[in-house]
Amino acid sequence: MVGWGSELSRAIIRLRLTRGGRVALRGLAVGALAALALVGVRVLSARPAPPDLGGLLPATYPRLDGPAPLVALVDQHGERFTIRDLRGRPALVTFAFGHCETVCPLVVHNALAARRRLAERRPGTPPPALVVVTLDPWRDTPARLPTLFERWMLEEGDIALSGPVEQVNRALDAWGVVRQRDPATGDVVHPALVYVLDGSGRIAYASTGAVDQLVELMERTAVRTSSARRP
Template identity: 30%
Template sequence: MTSAMLGVLLVAACGPAKPAEPSAGGSAGGCMSRAYPNIGGPISLVNQAGEAVTEETYKGHPTLIYFGFTYCPDVCPMTLVTVKRAYDRLPEDVTPPQTLLISIDPERDTPEQLAQYVSTKAFPANLQGLTGTPEQVRSAADAFLADYSRIEQPDSASEYSMDHTSLLYLMDEDWKLKTFFTHEDTDETIATCLTELLEE
């Protein structure tokens, strides 16, 4: 899958709306058919405790990754709530994947800001927030073919927002893409897919 194709999948607007029709995903895409080998790669960031982390930190267990930001008014929190609801649907013998929110707004999303945000009770209990320098964040996003851009909003108190690809990436124990989810996936379809993949 090329970056252009991934961009067609979905660019979510936490600022001005910029919807795109996804070309894959949801139940039609089939959760077993989205393991593209060119999506996913090394990361070098810091978590909400200010600790340096890389992909090696998370190897050994499945990890669900979302690129978003704490000032996102709707798409990001709604996505994380959906993930929490999906985890609540998992059978008792299926452990939810480690969940990461990688901020694409490092200017505002300090570790302290992320620590407060990820503790939201409506979000997954194991959610970690990651940030870094603009260069580190861009490198991580590029590894996942995740696009984002700053949208100036001079008349808003927040001054700007971020347009960004809104996908959930499930990495396996070796940090290889297992599947991804789009806005078409509900908590039910995500839970069904996770159960199928994680019970293997």
């Protein structure tokens, strides 16, 4: 075992000496973080699932049904924001940063596409707000949020959030976002993660951000909310 560990250490060092090797190691790190995030989601207290709606996901897909964190951040208008400011509107909450050119743009694009598809499939369903919390408060300062809002093609009623580094990190920890920042480049390794919130500000589901998955989870949330409001 000692010999195997030494060989592994030397292999990792050799990988770090080449650009391709560093890319491969970052990929492995993303995979490990994604696995940790999935484990974290699964160990949260899940409530009974809604009836099977005949979609892609099993009826046993875990519903989290926990309160969303209320850590205050700063939005693209320079105003203080917490989840309570949604005032009963459902939401998708995801995490990204401006210098990211891989996972982040895709996750934001998928969330917007899922919202459009939900509107097509369930006309009259309140459209969820898309809330994007930066993973890089060092560079994505509140002053830069209007630029990111446009770059991510967010729409009226959507929210981009940043703030002081300590406050943003506190918010990310409260949301359970697994991440690792490279202090040399400022880049952040992180899994794709989107939370589906109901109109009461509670986390209904966690998703990896695939469009079809998000649509189905939003539909389940809407059905459950409608049922709860019936006398």
